[in-house]
Structures are given as structure tokens and as C-alpha cells.
Amino acid sequence: MQIGIAIVSLFLVVFILQWWLGVTTNHDQKIQVPNLHKMSLAEVEAKLDALNLDFIIIDSATYNPDYPKKSVIEQDPEVGGFVKEKRKLYLTLNPSKYRDIEIPNLNGRTKRQATTHLRSQGFIVGKKITWVRDIGKNVVRGLKHNGKVITPGTKLPKKTIINLVLGDGN
16 A cells, blocks of 8 residues: 555655646747847847847957848757747857957068068068168068068058068168
């Protein structure tokens, strides 16, 4: 008799526990994650409020010119996934511009060395070369940006066009 009561009690506790977990965790509820790519924060907030979802900005990625400034580049969970209400989506935003990089001291280096170094840092080496009277042929004697001489240590955004000032060998 006592074994029967224990078995029935165990099944009853398991059944009640299963029912309680289903109710409190919204077991059958599914909200499909919308596509938030290229949306501004205001648009994201409005869309997620309508779906009773939340978001957290976790990072700013490297600048991508194909996306609007301060728009969503990545999201987790992915588009089309399913979540429950009041869950958080983690967003990565596009910064407003390329990050600033310090100009290195390339004075005395060859044109090839300077070009390789600038490109490796993310700058674009321009085609306008300024020649100055100097004994070293194709040796860097300065850098220019928009026609103005720039000094080492100056910070410019990545993808900035930098022109070389080179010695003419005379």
C-alpha cells in the first residue's frame, strides 16, 4: 500500500513539476528573430519593442562603408532563429568612421619600405609624388595629406590617402 502511494505521489510530483515549468518558462512560445541589419538604433528599438524583445549593444566592429553609420552589422541570435519574449538580442554596431592610426616615422626609408608599411597599417599610398632635392634617390623625406605636410605621430583615419615626398638622387 505504501509503495503504491509513493509511486503515485512521485508521478503526481513529476506531473505538477512539468506543468509548472511549462507555464513559467513559456515552453510553447516562439518569436522569430527579425532581420536588424543596416537598421539604426531607433528603428531597432521600435521593432523589438513591438515584439516584446530586448537588446544589448556588445561592440562596435571595424568600420564598414557598405553599412550606414551606427547601424547593426551583426546580431545574435541570427535572423530567423526563435526566442521567447523578453529575451535579449546582442548587437554589433558599425562605427561612425574608420579608427585613427598614428603616422609612423618613415624618414630615411626607401619608397618600397614606406609603401609597404603604410599599406600594412591601412593607409592608401597616393600616386602624387613630390620630388625634393636630396642625395638619396627614392628615399622618403616626408609625407603629405591633401597637399599638407604631415609629421610622424599625427593621427589620421584608416584608408586615408597619403602621398610621399621623395629624394631625387641629385
